[in-house]
Amino acid sequence: MSKKVLILSGSPRKGGNSDFLCDAFMKGAQEAGHDVEKIFINDKKISYCRACYVCRHTHKCFQKDDMTEILDKMIEADVLVLASPVYFYAIAGQVKTMLDRTLPRWTELKNKEFYYILT
Structure with a gap:
């Protein structure tokens, strides 16, 4: 069965160790x-969470940046792979900034296979 x-x-470096392992995966x-x-996170515009908690009621962040699209893709995926240097x-x-911004819809990020690549 094919999975998404x-x-x-x-990684802040394209072609760095974390990114290289992403390509192998x-x-x-x-x-x-x-x-x-x-998705190479460093290429995306992702603002910091402002902790305004508007999203608690709307399930949407008021900030207009690339995180909305990324979060939609995270929810649609069957498998999530998160890579980071340490x-x-x-x-x-x-x-960390990207993870903080999952707040509006974090309860929808369930029943997924999740893998970490840490270098």
Whole structure:
């Protein structure tokens, strides 16, 4: 059964170790017959969460940036792959910012296979 796989490459460097491993994961998933999309987070405009909590009532963030499209794709995917280098014992800031912005619809991110690639 083919699955929809979304790879979120959180490295600030295209072609860096995390991104390289994303490409290897993508190749294997495609060879297994899955539909795969990779998003290079650093290429996207994702603003910080403002903690205004408007989204608690609307389930939409008031900010108009690339996160709306990314979150839609995350919800549609069967498999999520999150890749990040480890800086100071934590994920990269770009990845944390993206994860914070899932707040409006985080309860819809369930029943998925989830993989981490950490370098």
